[in-house]
Amino acid sequence: MQAEIISIGEEILSGQTINTNASFISEKLTEISIPTRWIQTVGDKKKEILEALKIAKKRSDVVLITGGLGPTHDDITKQVATEFFKSKLVEDEIVLKNVKARFKKRKITMPKINEEQALVPHNCLVIDNVSGTAPGMMFEQKKQIFIFMPGVPFEMQDMMTKAIVPFLQEKNKGMIIKNLIINTIGIAESVIYEKLDMAKLKDVEVAFLPGLGGVKIKLTVKEKKEVVLDQKLAKAQTYILSKIKDYVYGYGDLSLEERVAQILLAQNLTISVAESCTGGLIAHKITNVAGSSAYFKGGVVAYNNELKNTILKISQSLLKKHGAVSELVVKAMAENVAKITSADIGLAISGIAGPGGGTADNPVGFAYIGLYYKNKTTVKKYIFNNDRLGNKKRFAVAALGMVREKLCL
Amino acid sequence: MQAEIISIGEEILSGQTINTNASFISEKLTEISIPTRWIQTVGDKKKEILEALKIAKKRSDVVLITGGLGPTHDDITKQVATEFFKSKLVEDEIVLKNVKARFKKRKITMPKINEEQALVPHNCLVIDNVSGTAPGMMFEQKKQIFIFMPGVPFEMQDMMTKAIVPFLQEKNKGMIIKNLIINTIGIAESVIYEKLDMAKLKDVEVAFLPGLGGVKIKLTVKEKKEVVLDQKLAKAQTYILSKIKDYVYGYGDLSLEERVAQILLAQNLTISVAESCTGGLIAHKITNVAGSSAYFKGGVVAYNNELKNTILKISQSLLKKHGAVSELVVKAMAENVAKITSADIGLAISGIAGPGGGTADNPVGFAYIGLYYKNKTTVKKYIFNNDRLGNKKRFAVAALGMVREKLCL
Incomplete structure (x- = not known):
């Protein structure tokens, strides 16, 4: 059984909305061993929706369509489905009751327009929408299944997990x-x-x-x-x-900072960071892990030489002689940040994120990363080729990679 | 002129990767008045890619294809394009030189396989990849344009903004x-x-x-x-x-940190930050702006009370009496970080990012943000409802917002 997704919505085509619905659906289908082979995105236009349905009909066993089921003028999916499946719209009493109940619960007078939501194609199976007013619709024809869901993410997600996944899992035996x-x-x-x-x-x-x-x-x-x-x-x-x-x-989903967390916790070690060119990103990544306060003491973003001297106690003479982006300064940064914060590990970086500030010796994308641990300091050179933010990200990943390498390999 | 996007990649079909490339491309096209009418997503399979190209050929003026241009076996887009456009592969000296230069710059021996990246269809226009090794390709046939880009987001984005947007803008006249x-x-x-x-x-x-x-x-x-x-x-x-x-x-694209940069530069002011619950994210955001060294002195990520005392000089008695998440501690953090780093402005935050650590008085999502400027310190309370990373992001934005508000309203 192979699946196809059709996402309907002008907001996706204009780039305004990222199509997270399609990835949610395909992820759920992957979990029940149904591969998604095609995803189409089209606008709220009759001709385009019809064409997408025709293409899908030729090649896919199950077609999941989202979007355009709301009550306003720009939602036309139900009308198009009615035409495509040669149906006529009939009133569904249960849907009407549900829609009315939702408004009553919220103590809002139901706008007349919502009554239309109870009109459904006569030859479809109605899927209950527990989180909204637009019902889902399923058409089964010659072993092919077409399922229409609302585009509102949490309505679609509820419908998907509660009704459609169990249904398709039952249908899909085998692989x-x-x-x-x-x-x-x-x-x-x-x-x-x-x-x-x-x-x-x-x-x-x-x-x-x-x-x-x-x-x-x-x-x-x-x-x-x-x-x-x-x-x-x-x-x-x-x-x-x-x-x-x-x-x-x-x-799987394990991030490098989560791996570093596991290692530090297992070895009962604490870490502090002294950052220049990453500007706080290493600390930010470390503290993205819940519970990081157990092993992260803190960080110093020594963005200029003044702070390298006043807080990190790098001597003016060392800074003057070798420059801020130098092996010896980074070594001292790693050692001093560990000492100052009483951490077992000191991680330090100094480099050039760009776009300006590069020299022949220290080009944009270049950094020294230093790691102090057990009275020894390792300094490595790295060079990357990205823009400012890309270089910052690569630097931060390389720094965390050094911690893993030192403690785990 | 109407556009179509074809995203190639099994990782999108399986739901593992969200298709942000398509939204980036359509957003850029919208900016230059080219509407995207179709987005297709297909796997790294020859038959599927060929079918998608055929469908697009029937209906779209410009087709932008991403993914599958890497050097490994699972990247087959170039071969499929070669077949679709009845080309043969020829070596492109400039591409080969660029690929070799990238490896040389990073002082890495180039794996032999990368030489294949210099093989390009003879009848395409090669688009330079400034951020990676796989070149882009453009085929122009009977007023139809097919553009192939790498799937790696930053490589595609660079190619899009630097080469393709200006090219298509020139081509597209009218509405x-x-x-x-x-x-x-x-x-x-x-x-x-x-x-x-x-x-x-x-x-x-x-x-x-x-x-x-x-x-x-x-x-x-x-x-x-x-x-x-x-x-x-x-x-x-x-x-x-x-x-x-x-x-x-x-x-437009102006970020809040860029706006803060404008304000600080215009008023010739410097800033330093003392962060607890944001863990370095405020400093990271500030330093994402190129040239931030002109106004950013640096930051202290005082993730535990020890550092609040030793580096930020918050007295143990104040910390004990009021707790780290308190108006008075945040006030002192803002004042002290400005003093210690000789900055005009001190920005400080302490709060609970979650998921743990919340109390009745200081629930998850709660933070104090303090701003010291001209011998006065303002402290405000904020409460947000997100997950850990979401709260960190909201906190950082609120803190930068306070700087803007203080200096600009």
Whole structure:
């Protein structure tokens, strides 16, 4: 069984609204092993909606449509569905009762226009909307299923989880799909690819998803028997780990800062940060993890040399002799921030985020990152090629990656 | 001229990645008066990509395709384009040079596989990728334009803004669509709606876009004559300002931190921040603005009381008596961070981001924000209803909003 999603709405086409409905639906379908193969987005125009339905009818087993079911003039999906499925609109008493009850509960007089919501195509199955007034509609024809849902996210989500997912799960017997996402840090997509012999991974579908936070490797397997599926995934995972183990920091949704949190908590260590070019982003990332106060002492954003001297106690002579972006200054920043805040680990960075400030020796995208731990300080050089915000993000990820590397490899 | 977007990627179909690329592209196209009428999302499968291209060829003037241009096996868009446009792949010396230069700059040995990125269809125009290795490709056939871009968001965004938008703007003459986005802070969507008489705005299309950074009001006008269009926009803008002027901090892409930058630079003032619950996010936001070193002295992320005492010099007795989340502590944080860093303005925050740590008096989402300026300190209370990251973002925006309010209203 293969699915297709049709998202209806001018606000999506204009870029004003991001299509989170489609990703919600496809995620739910993936969970019940129904792959989404197509997503179409069209406007609130009869011709376009009809064309999208015709295209979907030719190729998909189940078609999920959202949007355009509201009571106002710009919502035309119900009329178009009525035409497409050669129906006529009839009043549904239960829907009318529900709509009236919703307004009564909120002590609002029901605008006349809402009565129209109780008009539904005679040949569809009505799906109850527990969170709003527009009902869902399902058309089943020759083993093909068309399901219309409202575009309001929480109404659609309720309908999806409570009614449609259980229904489709029942319909879809047989194949199981599972994913495994392997999160890496500090290795380029093409380097991973070179290290892996794809022939050894022929049992799984492999996708590389690069981003500023590292490359994710997504493995997908489709099988009839769960035990076979799990074996294939485990075999592929073992092979990948045998080749790039040191770069893998975790799986699935786990972020690098969450991994660092696990490591620090497990080893009962505290950390402080001294940031220059990242301007607070490393501290922000660390504190995005709930409970970070257990291991994060705090940070100093020493954006100019004055603060490097007054708060971080970097001597003026060292700053003058080597410059703020230098191995020795970053080393001192890492050591001093740990000392000043009584933290076990001091993490420090100084570099050039850009777009200005680059020199031949210290170009834009260049940074030193220093890590103090157990009376030893490691300083590494990094160079990235992004814009200001992109460089800040890469720097922060590299810094957190250094903590993981130091404590965990 | 009507546009169509084809997003290629299994990660979008599975719901793992939200299709923000499509909304970015359509937003940029809307800005240059090119409406997007269709968005298709397909997987990294030859048959599906070919079908999507065929469908688009029948109905759209310009087709923008993203994804599947990387160097690994799962990226097949280039091969499919080569087949679709009856091309053959030839080596492009400039691309090869660029790819090699990127690796050289980062001092990484280039994996052999990257050489393939320099192979491009002989009948396309190559679009330079300034942020990555996969070049873009443009095919122009019988007044139809097909543009292929990488799926990595920042690479696509760079290509879009630097090369493709100017190119398409030149191509697209006729009806003019213009937007005006009015950025507000500190006022809820429903309150704006109540204050405005929509009948007075009938000449423009009005959309309210609420977000964690405030509500944006988007005005859209479509006209043949630019002068009529500009008049309608100006009239609507004047009316809106007459009703909610104090909440409007700027227009278009201008971020609140950029507005704060303008204000500080114009008044020749410096600022420092002392953060607790925002964990570095205020400093991160301030330093996202290029050139922020001119007015930003630095910050202290005093995540625990120890640092509030040792670095920010808040007395233990004050902390003990009132607690870290208190008006008096935040007042002292703002004053002391300004003093310690010799800044004109001290901005401080202490609160509860959640999910844990809330009490009856200081619930999750609650914060005090303090602003020291010219020997006076203002402290305000804020309460928000989001998750941890959402609360951090709201807090940071509120803090920057206080700076704007203090210096500019």
